[in-house]
Amino acid sequence: MxxxxxxxxxxxxxxxxxxxxxxxxxxxxxxxxxxxxxxxxxxxxxxxxxxxxxxxxxxxxxxxxxxxxxxxxxxxxxxxxxxxxxxxxxxxxxxxxxxxxxxxxxxxxxxxxxxxxxxxxxxxxxxxxxxxxxxxxxxxxxxxxxxxxxxxxxxxxxxxxxxxxxxxxxxxxxxxxxxxxxxxxxxxxxxxxxxxxxxxxxxxxxxxxxxxxxxxxxxxxxxxxxxxxxxxxxxxxxxxxxxxxxxxxxxxxxxxxxxxxxxxxxxxxxxxxxxxxxxxxNGEGVRHVIRVRVAGAPDRATARALGKAVVNAPLFKCAVAGNDPNVGRLVQAIGKHVGAHAPGLDLGRLRARMGGIEIFAGGAFQLDPQKEVALVAHLRDAELYASVPTADGIFTPPVNYPAHERCVEIDLDLASGAGACTVLGGDLTHEYVTENADYRS
Amino acid sequence: MxxxxxxxxxxxxxxxxxxxxxxxxxxxxxxxxxxxxxxxxxxxxxxxxxxxxxxxxxxxxxxxxxxxxxxxxxxxxxxxxxxxxxxxxxxxxxxxxxxxxxxxxxxxxxxxxxxxxxxxxxxxxxxxxxxxxxxxxxxxxxxxxxxxxxxxxxxxxxxxxxxxxxxxxxxxxxxxxxxxxxxxxxxxxxxxxxxxxxxxxxxxxxxxxxxxxxxxxxxxxxxxxxxxxxxxxxxxxxxxxxxxxxxxxxxxxxxxxxxxxxxxxxxxxxxxxxxxxxxxxNGEGVRHVIRVRVAGAPDRATARALGKAVVNAPLFKCAVAGNDPNVGRLVQAIGKHVGAHAPGLDLGRLRARMGGIEIFAGGAFQLDPQKEVALVAHLRDAELYASVPTADGIFTPPVNYPAHERCVEIDLDLASGAGACTVLGGDLTHEYVTENADYRS
The missing domain is CATH 3.60.70.12 (L-amino peptidase D-ALA esterase/amidase)
Known part of the structure; x- marks a missing residue:
């Protein structure tokens, strides 16, 4: 895709x-x-x-x-x-x-x-x-x-x-x-x-x-x-x-x-x-599509489950919504999933990139202020529309067409096998909450 | 609790x-x-x-x-x-x-x-x-x-x-x-x-x-x-x-x-x-505490996992945030969890109550307009504070103390064993998104 x-x-x-x-x-x-x-x-x-x-x-x-x-x-x-x-x-x-x-x-x-x-x-x-x-x-x-x-x-x-x-x-x-x-x-x-x-x-x-x-x-x-x-x-x-x-x-x-x-x-x-x-x-409230490419997993099922864990982690989804490259929340989501569902998997060789930029390798974050600026630019580039509430705090998407097909690109390489899968998800936004909480269905 | x-x-x-x-x-x-x-x-x-x-x-x-x-x-x-x-x-x-x-x-x-x-x-x-x-x-x-x-x-x-x-x-x-x-x-x-x-x-x-x-x-x-x-x-x-x-x-x-x-x-x-x-x-953005009492499960682990599935289902959490007794989303969450993680479990005897009111039994919803009114009242009673945004759409809790200890009370009886567990969670609100997306951490 x-x-x-x-x-x-x-x-x-x-x-x-x-x-x-x-x-x-x-x-x-x-x-x-x-x-x-x-x-x-x-x-x-x-x-x-x-x-x-x-x-x-x-x-x-x-x-x-x-x-x-x-x-x-x-x-x-x-x-x-x-x-x-x-x-x-x-x-x-x-x-x-x-x-x-x-x-x-x-x-x-x-x-x-x-x-x-x-x-x-x-x-x-x-x-x-x-x-x-x-x-x-x-x-x-x-x-x-x-x-x-x-x-x-x-x-x-x-x-x-x-x-x-x-x-x-x-x-x-x-x-x-x-x-x-x-x-x-x-x-x-x-x-x-x-x-x-x-x-x-x-x-x-x-x-x-x-x-x-x-x-x-x-x-x-x-x-x-x-x-x-x-x-x-x-x-x-x-x-x-x-x-x-x-x-x-x-x-x-x-x-x-x-x-x-x-x-x-x-x-x-x-x-x-x-x-x-x-x-x-066109998911409810989706302002960023997040594409997670998982490679090097023991098998495809593990790769898919890990990708799903990332795109379903609420705090990471919120960070993406805010164009905030909070990669700590990304790594948290990976660790949460592996700790609970794949405890035997060695994460010591994990390499993680966002927008092509290396953010994690050798068991440690690889961050500096310049990368932060580039990551923010990547997130902004993948935004489908700006979030603008009405005066009473109702958030509705200002577009009724897809502006582009760009994604927030996340690459995870576990270096632990040949299993791979690409998973797509969205961010967690005020528009999602408005759609599902502000109006009685 | x-x-x-x-x-x-x-x-x-x-x-x-x-x-x-x-x-x-x-x-x-x-x-x-x-x-x-x-x-x-x-x-x-x-x-x-x-x-x-x-x-x-x-x-x-x-x-x-x-x-x-x-x-x-x-x-x-x-x-x-x-x-x-x-x-x-x-x-x-x-x-x-x-x-x-x-x-x-x-x-x-x-x-x-x-x-x-x-x-x-x-x-x-x-x-x-x-x-x-x-x-x-x-x-x-x-x-x-x-x-x-x-x-x-x-x-x-x-x-x-x-x-x-x-x-x-x-x-x-x-x-x-x-x-x-x-x-x-x-x-x-x-x-x-x-x-x-x-x-x-x-x-x-x-x-x-x-x-x-x-x-x-x-x-x-x-x-x-x-x-x-x-x-x-x-x-x-x-x-x-x-x-x-x-x-x-x-x-x-x-x-x-x-x-x-x-x-x-x-x-x-x-x-x-x-x-x-x-x-x-005091969870981030929590405006309703949701208490799910699961009984009649095959074992405690199943009961706890089912309770967690309910309090983590985003659409149900949003409905609660909106004081919307969308019990369809509650049953969806139960079915999602059992379908994916406990496919052998017979849901045919499930009885579900919200705020003490029976909403599901005998494989079918038990709903009418009077129950709807009572369920809305139960949700409003459990609300910790009203959601009020600033003019620029920033939602921050207006209180810095816990107003009360009431919960949205959900009772699920699977009639399939003696396993039981009580799980606590919160709703999904604009305040959560504001906390985690609107400000860079």
């Missing part, structure tokens, strides 16, 4: 670029509709978007991975069953309410699937439900069923943008990434939603990846598992694992593939890595 | 209460002095307090536990060696710089010990060094040695308050707790420092517990290990484990003990639990 180094100076420029990413692969249509309702548990008006992704013809070639949270949402429970079905024809997605442990959650999700199937001429088992939003509330099934015809009427084969926009909650902007598959003429297009409660354990919040290349189900599933492990499973915004994480990959099969699917997996990995980085860059 | 239910309406009232706690057990003197200096690594003026705790006569009966962070500070490395010495006569403590992985850290700490010993007529090995503050900087040994005579001159047998005040960094107020030991006439007095980087793994930041009861070294050490495990090891402010965590227990031996030390352990446990709760209540 990243495969791109984009910069944008306005929402319009970002939208124009998204438009270029958005063309749907052959065999897919998407549509969305919005409506108002009142939740049962905490009566106050709310707005929901219903998004439909439909195949021209049901496909046997689909793959999905779901959260490891021990309280999976009803859509995840149903989605796991769908993996055993012979084919899938559509995905019906709602935001605002995640349908987790609601007393009637499974029944409601099944009803929405059945109504969707009826409109599209499918069997209910050919529809995958997906939900994101408040945990604990019940879906407004009646209102959703009433809105379905509008979503069906909106189905269009042109652009994935209506779906990318439809699935968001606290996201600042829609996320779309595409890649061509070698010279096959086929493409992969992925969309993602996710801004908080993001430390996926198998998958991130909601990701849908569409391709027209014919790749058999078993191959598709094996590839998705590998690719997710190296993309969505290496990011963390706030260490919280959602109850609804879902990544779905659908092939319409419109374009025949060569026997060797290597080009497809390469393209799939690129799309997933780019989307994963997009999810972090 | 807690053994007390105190409320204070002003700093003066809190100070008066502290004065009543502060009488030193027989055989101890404390003194402190303050001086200005310039750190080598980032030249800007800084102020350090040097605090001395001295025994009238060196004692063989001392105990200490230290951080499990894999990058322990020089004082921790030396402290572990001191445990093998026949006796201890004094502790020399500095704030502002924690002396962790500094190129000359061990030499500097040894020099400060030697100079302290010279002033007090002790051997250098009879002096325990302790440091807290910025990680990565070097101790100003020359300035510390120059200031030592003032600390020695200030030694007094009256009150522990100068030491409780001397060891703080970002603490809002000093922390002192005392208990009488049965009817022996002996007492235990403890002081604590700690406001951030607090999820102790063996001990909390800096805690010194003094008693005049004669308890043999081996008994003292076994008791301290048990008591710490049930007090400081059950709290977390921000999940960050300091490189300098230290708990020291000293007996002057002035008052003979009965063979049965049970009353002593009871009193010691009370002092340590109260200090642990004080540390949380």
């Amino acid at each position: 990243p495969s791109t180094h984009l910069t944008f100076t306005s929402r319009d420029a970002h939208r124009a670029w998204l438009g270029g990413q958005a063309a749907l692969p052959a065999g897919f249509r998407v549509g969305a509709t919005r409506f108002d309702f009142t939740p049962r548990e905490a009566p106050k008006p709310a707005r929901m978007t219903l998004t439909l992704i439909a195949l021209d013809r049901p496909t046997p070639d689909f793959a999905a991975v779901f959260t490891r949270n021990a309280f999976p949402g009803a859509p995840v429970i149903i989605g796991r069953r769908r993996l055993a079905e012979p084919s899938l024809g559509a995905i019906i997605i709602n935001n605002k309410i995640s349908n987790v442990c609601a007393p009637d959650g499974l029944e409601t999700a099944a009803r929405v699937c059945a109504e969707t199937a009826r409109h599209l001429g499918l069997a209910p088992e050919q529809v995958l439900p997906s939900s994101t939003g408040v945990i604990g509330w019940s879906l407004p099934a009646g209102a959703m069923v009433a809105a379905l015809p509008q979503a069906v009427a909106a189905l269009s084969a042109g652009s994935v943008l209506p779906a990318a926009e439809g699935i968001v909650t606290t996201d600042l902007y829609p996320k779309i990434r595409r890649a061509a598959v070698g010279r096959t003429g086929a493409s992969i297009v992925g969309i993602a939603k996710g801004a908080g409660m993001i430390e996926p354990n198998l998958a991130t919040m909601l990701v849908y990846v569409l391709t027209d290349l014919a790749v058999p189900r078993d191959t598709l599933r094996a590839m998705l598992a590998r690719v997710v492990d190296d993309s969505f499973n290496t990011i963390s915004i706030d260490s919280d694992t959602s109850t609804s994480d879902t990544v779905v990959l659908l092939s319409s099969g419109k374009i025949p593939a060569a026997a060797d699917h290597a080009a497809f997996e390469t393209a799939l990995a690129q799309v997933c890595r780019d989307l994963a980085e997009d999810v972090v860059r | 807690p053994s007390t239910h105190l409320t204070f309406t002003s700093r003066d009232a809190h100070r008066a209460w502290l004065g009543g706690q502060a009488a030193l057990p027989a055989g101890f003197r404390v003194g402190a002095t303050r001086f200005d200096f310039t750190p080598r690594e980032a030249p800007k003026p800084a102020r350090m307090t040097l605090t001395l705790i001295a025994l009238d006569r060196p004692t063989p009966d001392f105990a200490a536990v230290f951080t499990r962070n894999a990058f322990p500070g020089a004082p921790v490395i030396i402290g572990r060696r001191r445990l093998a010495e026949p006796s201890l006569g004094a502790i020399i403590i500095n704030n502002k710089i924690s002396n962790v992985c500094a190129p000359d850290g061990l030499e500097t700490a040894a020099r400060v010990c030697a100079e302290t010993a010279r002033h007090l007529g002790l051997a250098p090995e009879q002096v325990l060094p302790s440091s807290t503050g910025v990680i990565g900087w070097s101790l100003p040994a020359g300035a510390m040695v120059a200031a030592l005579p003032q600390a020695v001159a200030a030694l007094s047998a009256g009150s522990v308050l100068p030491a409780a005040e001397g060891i703080v960094t970002t603490d809002l107020y000093p922390k002192i707790r005392r208990a009488a030991v049965g009817r022996t006439g002996a007492s235990i007095v403890g002081i604590a420092k700690g406001a951030g980087m607090i999820e102790p793994n063996l001990a909390t930041m800096l805690v010194y517990v003094l008693t005049d009861l004669a308890v043999p070294r081996d008994t003292l050490r076994a008791m301290l290990a048990r008591v710490v495990d049930d007090s400081f090891n059950t709290i977390s402010i921000d999940s960050d484990t300091s490189t300098s965590d230290t708990v020291v227990l000293l007996s002057s031996g002035k008052i003979p003990a009965a063979a049965d030390h049970a009353a002593f352990e009871t009193a010691l446990a009370q002092v340590c639990r109260d200090l642990a709760e004080d540390v949380v209540r």
Whole structure:
């Protein structure tokens, strides 16, 4: 990561670029509709978007991975069953309410699937439900069923943008990434939603990846598992694992593939890595993306866990938010993790760099005032926007597009093996607290 | 916890209460002095307090536990060696710089010990060094040695308050707790420092517990290990484990003990639990203390880990900060932990209450608008102070005393065994971010 180094100076420029990413692969249509309702548990008006992704013809070639949270949402429970079905024809997605442990959650999700199937001429088992939003509330099934015809009427084969926009909650902007598959003429297009409660354990919040290349189900599933492990499973915004994480990959099969699917997996990995980085860059309150490259670990799992420990250490995250190169907090985070989870690991050969500048080697900090100045400059250069509160102390991001793709670059070499992993996370900011504390959800 | 239910309406009232706690057990003197200096690594003026705790006569009966962070500070490395010495006569403590992985850290700490010993007529090995503050900087040994005579001159047998005040960094107020030991006439007095980087793994930041009861070294050490495990090891402010965590227990031996030390352990446990709760209540940015009582777990370790997962879940912590009873985020945190770390645990019998109100049972949320109102009231009642920013968005606590000892009360019953543990943590607030991001440390 990243495969791109984009910069944008306005929402319009970002939208124009998204438009270029958005063309749907052959065999897919998407549509969305919005409506108002009142939740049962905490009566106050709310707005929901219903998004439909439909195949021209049901496909046997689909793959999905779901959260490891021990309280999976009803859509995840149903989605796991769908993996055993012979084919899938559509995905019906709602935001605002995640349908987790609601007393009637499974029944409601099944009803929405059945109504969707009826409109599209499918069997209910050919529809995958997906939900994101408040945990604990019940879906407004009646209102959703009433809105379905509008979503069906909106189905269009042109652009994935209506779906990318439809699935968001606290996201600042829609996320779309595409890649061509070698010279096959086929493409992969992925969309993602996710801004908080993001430390996926198998998958991130909601990701849908569409391709027209014919790749058999078993191959598709094996590839998705590998690719997710190296993309969505290496990011963390706030260490919280959602109850609804879902990544779905659908092939319409419109374009025949060569026997060797290597080009497809390469393209799939690129799309997933780019989307994963997009999810972090648009994480709730994220003003700096932190990229930790861990090398020289005994194995990849140790490298990944150490990288996660760094990007999840609150004090280091706060220091980054303040453009403060408090590398003591970085080393604290490493020592905390190794002391608690890998006590046999020898840290005596650790070399640590930030922004390419050596800060720790030979068991001791390597600091001086000149390095401090350079480290501050590196942090400022990676800042996505300046933090400016309103008079009443409310912090909201002043941009609705990603300004650039620069990161705070941390390199850790343990010199204890060949294990390596790159982990992405964000800083801990007033904008995160405002998003999650200042307004009742 | 807690053994007390105190409320204070002003700093003066809190100070008066502290004065009543502060009488030193027989055989101890404390003194402190303050001086200005310039750190080598980032030249800007800084102020350090040097605090001395001295025994009238060196004692063989001392105990200490230290951080499990894999990058322990020089004082921790030396402290572990001191445990093998026949006796201890004094502790020399500095704030502002924690002396962790500094190129000359061990030499500097040894020099400060030697100079302290010279002033007090002790051997250098009879002096325990302790440091807290910025990680990565070097101790100003020359300035510390120059200031030592003032600390020695200030030694007094009256009150522990100068030491409780001397060891703080970002603490809002000093922390002192005392208990009488049965009817022996002996007492235990403890002081604590700690406001951030607090999820102790063996001990909390800096805690010194003094008693005049004669308890043999081996008994003292076994008791301290048990008591710490049930007090400081059950709290977390921000999940960050300091490189300098230290708990020291000293007996002057002035008052003979009965063979049965049970009353002593009871009193010691009370002092340590109260200090642990004080540390949380004065945690950086903490506006609500969250108490999670986990019962019905397969074992105590599982119960404690689950409680820690709840008090460390950023989204739930933010919701509490906002007086938002977002119990979905609470259940998410439980599911995240069990899914990742205890996948065999059956959550089907989980019953969860907040403020005594049932919110989850039988696999589903138990919510309605009336409960919502009651939960908001419970959260508001546990708030320590209202969050008020300055015009430029700086959030600083408006109080320098603990207003009350109420908590957000969470009860989780897994109905899967007899394991239980109570864990204390805090919310995640603008005040935490301001403390750790808005000002360069």
